[in-house]
Amino acid sequence: MHANYGYKDGSGDFFIAIDTEKCGGCGDCVVACPAGVLELAEDDFHIDAEVDVAVVTKEHSKKIKYSCAPCKPSGYSMDDLPCVKPCAPKAIIHSW
Ligand code: SF4
Ligand code: SF4
Numbered sequence: 738m739h740a741n742y743g744y745k746d747g748s749g750d751f752f753i754a755i756d757t758e759k760c761g762g763c764g765d766c767v768v769a770c771p772a773g774v775l776e777l778a779e780d781d782f783h784i785d786a787e788v789d790v791a792v793v794t795k796e797h798s799k800k801i802k803y804s805c806a807p808c809k810p811s812g813y814s815m816d817d818l819p820c821v822k823p824c825a826p827k828a829i830i831h832s833w
Contacts, residue, residue: 742793743801743832751802752832753793759828760790766820766829767791772804775820791828805831 743752777789
């Protein structure tokens with residue numbers, strides 16, 4: 738399933754979705770993120786929760802638009818984001 742982290746405000750939708758079926762818990766996105774937005778945690782959505790998955794920290798999910806802004810200059814490409822680039826199974830999607 739897609740676990741969504743973020744919020745909507747007057748200027749748009751700001752969500753990071755992590756596909757917990759695809760995420761293998763390698764941690765590469767956690768290491769690559771310069772802002773500490775991501776961490777590994779138990780997958781609450783599966784009964785078989787032996788594999789950790791990437792999640793957005795509570796702290797950053799409330800201000801994700803601002804946390805991710807330095808990675809997103811105008812005209813940026815989603816595939817070039819530091820968190821998306823190393824993710825082989827393409828488990829991370831940004832809504833903006
Ligand atoms: S890089 Fe991809 S597969 Fe690895 S922990 Fe992050 S989201 Fe999961
Ligand atoms: S866009 Fe940048 S700050 Fe946001 S989660 Fe990805 S690597 Fe971290």
